[in-house]
Every structure is written in C-alpha cells, then in structure tokens.
Amino acid sequence: MIHIKEIHTKQEMEQFVSFPVSLYKNSPYWVPSIFKDELKSFELNENILKIVNVKYFLAFKNKDVVGRIAIIINQTEVNELHKRKIRFGWFDFIDDIEVSQALLQKAEEIARQNNLEYIEGPMGFTNMDKAGMLTDGFDKMPTLIGLYNYSYYPQHMEQLGYKPEAEWLEYSMNMSDIGQAWNMEKTAALIEKRYKVKALKFKNIKEVLPYVDEMFGVLNTAYSDLQSYVPIEQYQIDHYKEKYISFIHPDFISIIVNEEHKIVAFAITMPSFSKAFKKANGSLFPFGWYHLLKAMKTNNHAEFYLIGIDPDYQAKGVTALIFRDFYNNFTKRGIKTVETNPMLAENKKAQQLWKTFSPINHKKRKTFRKNI
Numbered sequence: 001m002i003h004i005k006e007i008h009t010k011q012e013m014e015q016f017v018s019f020p021v022s023l024y025k026n027s028p029y030w031v032p033s034i035f036k037d038e039l040k041s042f043e044l045n046e047n048i049l050k051i052v053n054v055k056y057f058l059a060f061k062n063k064d065v066v067g068r069i070a071i072i073i074n075q076t077e078v079n080e081l082h083k084r085k086i087r088f089g090w091f092d093f094i095d096d097i098e099v100s101q102a103l104l105q106k107a108e109e110i111a112r113q114n115n116l117e118y119i120e121g122p123m124g125f126t127n128m129d130k131a132g133m134l135t136d137g138f139d140k141m142p143t144l145i146g147l148y149n150y151s152y153y154p155q156h157m158e159q160l161g162y163k164p165e166a167e168w169l170e171y172s173m174n175m176s177d178i179g180q181a182w183n184m185e186k187t188a189a190l191i192e193k194r195y196k197v198k199a200l201k202f203k204n205i206k207e208v209l210p211y212v213d214e215m216f217g218v219l220n221t222a223y224s225d226l227q228s229y230v231p232i233e234q235y236q237i238d239h240y241k242e243k244y245i246s247f248i249h250p251d252f253i254s255i256i257v258n259e260e261h262k263i264v265a266f267a268i269t270m271p272s273f274s275k276a277f278k279k280a281n282g283s284l285f286p287f288g289w290y291h292l293l294k295a296m297k298t299n300n301h302a303e304f305y306l307i308g309i310d311p312d313y314q315a316k317g318v319t320a321l322i323f324r325d326f327y328n329n330f331t332k333r334g335i336k337t338v339e340t341n342p343m344l345a346e347n348k349k350a351q352q353l354w355k356t357f358s359p360i361n362h363k364k365r366k367t368f369r370k371n372i
Helices: 010-023 035-040 046-051 075-080 097-113 152-159 175-181 184-195 209-222 232-244 276-280 288-297 320-332 348-352
Strands: 003-006 052-061 064-074 083-095 120-123 131-136 164-175 255-257 265-270 301-309 337-339 360-371
Touching: 003 097, 010 035, 010 052, 010 064, 010 083, 010 152, 046 052, 052 152, 064 075, 064 097, 083 097, 083 184, 083 360, 097 120, 097 152, 131 152, 164 175, 175 320, 175 337, 184 320, 209 232, 209 265, 209 301, 265 320, 276 288, 301 320
Parallel strands: 083 120, 301 337
Antiparallel strands: 003 052, 052 064, 064 083, 120 360, 131 360, 164 337, 164 360, 255 265, 265 301
C-alpha cells in the first residue's frame, strides 16, 4: 500500500533531498548535487515566496521512502500570464506505477482545489529552475544545469495519460569541427568592421560583474517571442550573479558590444563539473573541493550555459566573435569537446547557431501535461 505524506520538518526535508541518492546509487550517469546546497535551495527567499506556493510530499511503501514530489503554484504564471496550471517538480520514484500514480494524483487533487485547469512538469519554482525529464540520452552524464532520470520515468507519464508539452534539445560538438567550420579570425574581423562591434577583454571576473544585469536584459529581449519564456527578474539575476557567475574564469565569458558600448551579444560557458560532482558524492569535504578545483583548472570538456543575441543583431554573424574567442581560449586550455545548454525545440534561432559545427543531438528532455 502506498502512503503519501506531506512533509514539514527539517528531518523530513532531509529525507526528501536524500531520496535520489539511494534511488540512483547504482547509476554511472546520475550526478549528485552538494547535499547542503540542495537542502538550502528549498529555503525560499522572500521574493520567491511572494509568487510561489509549494507543498512537498514523500511516498512510503512498507515504511520505506519510494518517491517524492513538489507541487507548485506560481502566482505570476497563473494570474499575470493567465496559464491556469499547477507545476510538479523534484519528481522521483521507484519503478512502480502505483507510486508515480499516487504522487501525481496528489498534484491533481491540489489543482482541483485551486480551480486550475491543467498540470505540467517536471518544473521548478520559476523558469530559471531545471525543467523536464530526460526522454533520450540515458547513457549520458548531465551537465551542471542538466538533469538525469531513468528511462522508465517518461514511460510512467505516458501510461498515466500525460502528454508531452515542452521539449528541450542538447547538442555536443568536437572542437576540431568548430575550428574547421570556417575561417573564424577573418570572419570575425569582417563582422567587427561592418557592424562596428567588438569583443570585450577581461583580466578577472570582477571586471565582468558590472555587465551582468545588462546581459540578462539582452536575454529577456532575445527570448521574449518564445511562448513558454518567462522574463528573468532582478532577484533571480542577483542570485545567479552571486552563486555562479562570480566563480567563472573570464576565459569562459564572451561579451560583444557596439560602438555605443551596449551589449549586443554574450555567452556564458564553464568547464564541465559533472565528473567532479560525481566524485564529490554530495559533499565538499573532505575531498569534494579538490575534485572541483581540479576540474576548473584541467578539463577537456566545456559547457555552454547562456547565450543571448539582441534581435537587432541576430543573423548578422556577431556570434563569429564569440566562437572565435572561445575557440582560442578553449584550445589553449586543452578542451576537446563542448556541449550546449538545453534549448527549446521551438527555438529555431538558437539551434541555427550551431548547425555549422556538425552538432550531435545527444539528449532530449520534455515536460508532460494533463488537463484536469
């Protein structure tokens, strides 16, 4: 018999966070988060609490935890964007259809109580959180902003009457293919001259930080025409500036400005930390820090996280400057392969950026929807 319990205490939340550790203990591909950071991420700040209502549940079978789910109502999405949906996230379960069904029935029940029209997930609190579940690429390790789940997850969704909604694609490429695609130095020089743009050079990350707010402004403008895109708010920008960008080496950031010194394109990348987090096994101590520092200094794989181009400069080739700088920096660092961030399948413009480099679509993920 499956028992679904809403959780409230710190001890119960620790069970919630640690459940995937036991679920994926034999998987060579799943990458654990740092346990303390993951636990802290559920201590929502006042900005998120203003717009989000969330309940957490664990599924028990014979007193053992066999599943978990977070059920979320994003008030901005419901009231301002008029999407009358309830989200579910942090959705993990053993390969037992009764478990996944019981967890989703709880989400459907709360949706009806709040007069919402449909349920969609997996999703986070906001659109800056991870979304979707893996539907292809189960033999690949995720990026730091990627995710991993067993192949039975989407099978359960379909059996329970859920239909695919949004889809994201991820691509991998060899640096040799990027280098052979075209004469980047010559092309970048032509673009610089024709459109009076240039790539900024930075000595350290402190010089980058004053540009971060404007970078996210470009991102909001670039993706505003996507149906599923929700603009990034200032408190989210501040969070990512503090948690991620402050620790990135300038070699992994590219900013292109016009003659008025306004940002027209940018990209943020990082060396891959997936294997390092796997070795850290959920803790920075005693040796977790060593694996992360080693991955930052010596790595043969890099990951694209964000890339944005002002609509007025799209299709003008300004990405040639970005790829030129990254190619030179990555080659210097011994990086052999690169991987894109997840891109919405509907975002053809983003996918177009990579087609010259012989990309391989090696992962797919989807959210699933059911009308109430």
